[in-house]
Amino acid sequence: MFQKILVANRGEIAVRVLRACRELGLQTVAVYSDVDRHSLHVRYADEAYCIGAAPPRDSYLRADRIIDVAKRAGAEAIHPGYGFLAENADFAQACLDAGIAFVGPTPQAIQCMGDKTWARRTMIAAGVPVVPGTHESLTDEQAGAEADRIGYPVLVKAAAGGGGKGMRLVSEPGDLLTALRLARSEAQGAFGDDTAYLEKAIEGARHIEFQVLADNYGQVVHLGERECSIQRRHQKLVEESPSRAVDADLRQRMGETAVRAVRAGGYTSVGTVEFLLDRDKKFYFLEMNTRLQVEHPVTELVTGIDLVREQLRLAAGRHLSYQQEDIEVKGWALECRICAEDPYNNFLPSIGRITDVYEPSGQGIRVDSGIFAGFEVSIYYDPLIAKLLAWGETRGEAILRMKRALSEYKILGLKTTIPMFQKLMNSFSFIGGQFDIYFLEEDFALRGEGEGPQADVAALAAAAYTYRQRRASLMRSLAQQRAQASPWKMATRAGARGRKR
Amino acid sequence: MKYVVTVEGREPRSIALWETEGGLFAELDDQTVRLDAASIDGGNFYSLLVDQRSYEVFVEGREGICAVVIDGWLYEVVVENEQARRAQSLRLAQAGGGRIVVKAPMPGLVVDVAVSAGDSVAAGQRLVILEAMKMENEIRASKSGTVQRLDVAVGDSVMQGQALLTLSEPREMRGGA
Numbered sequence: 001m002f003q004k005i006l007v008a009n010r011g012e013i014a015v016r017v018l019r020a021c022r023e024l025g026l027q028t029v030a031v032y033s034d035v036d037r038h039s040l041h042v043r044y045a046d047e048a049y050c051i052g053a054a055p056p057r058d059s060y061l062r063a064d065r066i067i068d069v070a071k072r073a074g075a076e077a078i079h080p081g082y083g084f085l086a087e088n089a090d091f092a093q094a095c096l097d098a099g100i101a102f103v104g105p106t107p108q109a110i111q112c113m114g115d116k117t118w119a120r121r122t123m124i125a126a127g128v129p130v131v132p133g134t135h136e137s138l139t140d141e142q143a144g145a146e147a148d149r150i151g152y153p154v155l156v157k158a159a160a161g162g163g164g165k166g167m168r169l170v171s172e173p174g175d176l177l178t179a180l181r182l183a184r185s186e187a188q189g190a191f192g193d194d195t196a197y198l199e200k201a202i203e204g205a206r207h208i209e210f211q212v213l214a215d216n217y218g219q220v221v222h223l224g225e226r227e228c229s230i231q232r233r234h235q236k237l238v239e240e241s242p243s244r245a246v247d248a249d250l251r252q253r254m255g256e257t258a259v260r261a262v263r264a265g266g267y268t269s270v271g272t273v274e275f276l277l278d279r280d281k282k283f284y285f286l287e288m289n290t291r292l293q294v295e296h297p298v299t300e301l302v303t304g305i306d307l308v309r310e311q312l313r314l315a316a317g318r319h320l321s322y323q324q325e326d327i328e329v330k331g332w333a334l335e336c337r338i339c340a341e342d343p344y345n346n347f348l349p350s351i352g353r354i355t356d357v358y359e360p361s362g363q364g365i366r367v368d369s370g371i372f373a374g375f376e377v378s379i380y381y382d383p384l385i386a387k388l389l390a391w392g393e394t395r396g397e398a399i400l401r402m403k404r405a406l407s408e409y410k411i412l413g414l415k416t417t418i419p420m421f422q423k424l425m426n427s428f429s430f431i432g433g434q435f436d437i438y439f440l441e442e443d444f445a446l447r448g449e450g451e452g453p454q455a456d457v458a459a460l461a462a463a464a465y466t467y468r469q470r471r472a473s474l475m476r477s478l479a480q481q482r483a484q485a486s487p488w489k490m491a492t493r494a495g496a497r498g499r500k501r
Numbered sequence: 502m503k504y505v506v507t508v509e510g511r512e513p514r515s516i517a518l519w520e521t522e523g524g525l526f527a528e529l530d531d532q533t534v535r536l537d538a539a540s541i542d543g544g545n546f547y548s549l550l551v552d553q554r555s556y557e558v559f560v561e562g563r564e565g566i567c568a569v570v571i572d573g574w575l576y577e578v579v580v581e582n583e584q585a586r587r588a589q590s591l592r593l594a595q596a597g598g599g600r601i602v603v604k605a606p607m608p609g610l611v612v613d614v615a616v617s618a619g620d621s622v623a624a625g626q627r628l629v630i631l632e633a634m635k636m637e638n639e640i641r642a643s644k645s646g647t648v649q650r651l652d653v654a655v656g657d658s659v660m661q662g663q664a665l666l667t668l669s670e671p672r673e674m675r676g677g678a
Contacts, residue, residue, distance in 0.1 A: 186637065233636075344575065346641075348606045349634045351661070356542050379608055379633045407572035412546055412559065419575035451509050452574030457556050459506045460527055461549055462567035462578035463516045464536050465560040467502055467525075 002076040009081030011370035014041035020308035029073045033059035054380045060084045063091045077101035086291040103315040105269045113288040123285045126264035131284040133199035150200045158187030159195035205276040210258035211299045214268045215320040222255040224329045229437045239295035239335045244433030270311040301333035301391045332395040336421040338386040340377040343420035355413035360405035364391040503583040601668045605659040609633035620648045646670045
């Protein structure tokens with residue numbers, strides 16, 4: 001095993017990785033941008049190095065500086081977390097060239113799986129079902145004809161994309177070229193590659209993904225599925241494991257297919273194979289994520305396996321410590337991604353200082369967080385500030401526990417997605433497991449029926465607040481008038497009296 | 502003091518508030534309760550006792566439009582002074598709608614301006630795209646109208662609350678309150 005690990009990330013995921021390192025007794029190195037000086041990961045690590053200014057391209061994306069710090073600090077391995085450099089094959093290669101282990105798959109595997117068109121071709125060759133679509137980069141003229149062939153609605157996707165960036169849903173031919181242009185510009189900005197392709201949008205689809213572990217010696221296991229159908233703009237907001245849509249037989253077939261996909265891609269380390277599941281329980285390979293994912297803790301809660309520890313062990317060249325039959329899924333886990341966004345104002349980023357935080361805890365609750373009272377949410381980074389997880393013996397128990405935890409969770413100073421989750425956990429469709437990847441945007445009402453149960457208390461609180469506020473401002477203006485007026489009046493009066501005398 | 506309170510756009514209700522030596526009292530639906538609000542953080546986060554019932558409540562707001570969070574649920578509450586409410590509806594009926602200044606809801610970079618001065622826009626139409634936190638955020642028209650003035654161009658960095666453009670409401674829309 002390694003002695004010292006550098007974590008090339010920030011926020012909750014950096015803290016998550018540092019925790020696993022500490023449990024393994026490893027020395028840790030954090031890197032940070034100048035606005036992150038006070039961040040939790042800087043404080044948690046054994047050593048910390050500033051690597052530049054706030055914009056990611058000047059710090060968290062500076063592969064050269066990160067590798068330089070690793071050498072200076074004597075770290076033998078770099079954990080990239082998710083986002084930033086996690087799926088950058090050049091960075092993984094640069095680590096290896098510098099004699100540093102990259103905690104993740106090989107540069108070749110990242111390269112191949114990251115190229116969605118390559119991945120599609122490989123999966124088709126391996127007999128893994130894929131979503132109908134084009135698998136080459138497209139000119140505008142070709143796109144029109146191809147979209148007609150596949151049939152609308154279609155998805156425009158960036159070949160180098162991920163996390164919903166560079167992705168657009170197009171329902172009518174008239175919107176295709178605009179969507180292509182937007183997807184290309186977003187992909188160019190985010191990934192430096194504007195290659196785009198088309199895929200059929202499957203109606204009523206659910207997003208089901210399989211967590212996999214693979215060692216360097218051909219051993220591959222899957223840890224069951226996660227359902228991530230609650231999405232907005234293709235960004236996952238709620239994840240759970242297992243899924244209401246997957247029974248034992250389907251789980252076995254999808255799991256075997258996921259393992260086949262991993263072998264076909266020559267993949268090692270921790271990874272995720274994403275599928276779409278249609279209404280007829282037919283599933284299609286979407287893509288493989290060659291990183292630890294945001295939602296990995298739901299799998300940890302139901303399997304008891306620490307994925308970061310496994311990832312570190314695999315990077316150190318250890319054999320997988322589990323056979324498929326050792327993997328047991330117990331109970332149900334849910335995750336809500338707490339984002340600094342205002343769900344009631346078109347999810348606009350909420351930027352500013354967190355004045356206070358009260359985190360939920362207690363039986364079955366896990367919080368992976370990067371925030372604290374005084375933390376500044378800046379425009380430079382992802383709005384995800386914390387992940388709230390609940391485990392229960394059944395899905396119903398997990399939902400009740402999540403509701404309880406959401407009611408305890410208080411993040412003061414800015415807007416978060418907590419109220420939306422509270423509403424979601426109370427919606428019949430969610431409780432009944434009746435949703436698809438379009439549910440949140442198309443069918444879920446943020447406002448309207450099923451309002452919160454304390455409307456009367458809210459009315460009283462708002463009235464009392466307004467009453468006090470107006471009285472305070474009245475007092476202030478009275479005091480001001482007195483302060484301004486009285487010295488003059490007093491002086492004049494005194495003067496007048498004086499003269500009279 | 503008498504207020505008309507509207508929670509989440511539902512039926513407005515009347516709340517009377519008065520203070521005595523015994524504290525702050527409220528009357529809602531013919532029921533009188535004592536309100537004891539203790540700020541926990543010296544700011545907007547309160548432990549609220551309604552008689553003996555205990556709640557944790559976050560309240561913030563300006564000019565009578567409050568956001569209240571209880572148990573993770575958000576309530577938008579409009580609080581109007583009963584007299585002011587009457588005067589207001591009279592004023593609205595006489596005068597007219599007028600102008601809407603569209604402001605940046607967060608700091609960011611203007612990456613697209615989809616309208617020009619003089620354009621008429623429909624409610625929900627995209628006006629400006631602001632980039633912040635790696636995402637492009639569409640700023641849309643809250644009402645239909647005409648673009649009276651553009652205050653930003655592509656490439657501008659804007660502060661939160663900075664004016665992006667001004668819409669004027671069409672004449673026939675005015676006065677409807």
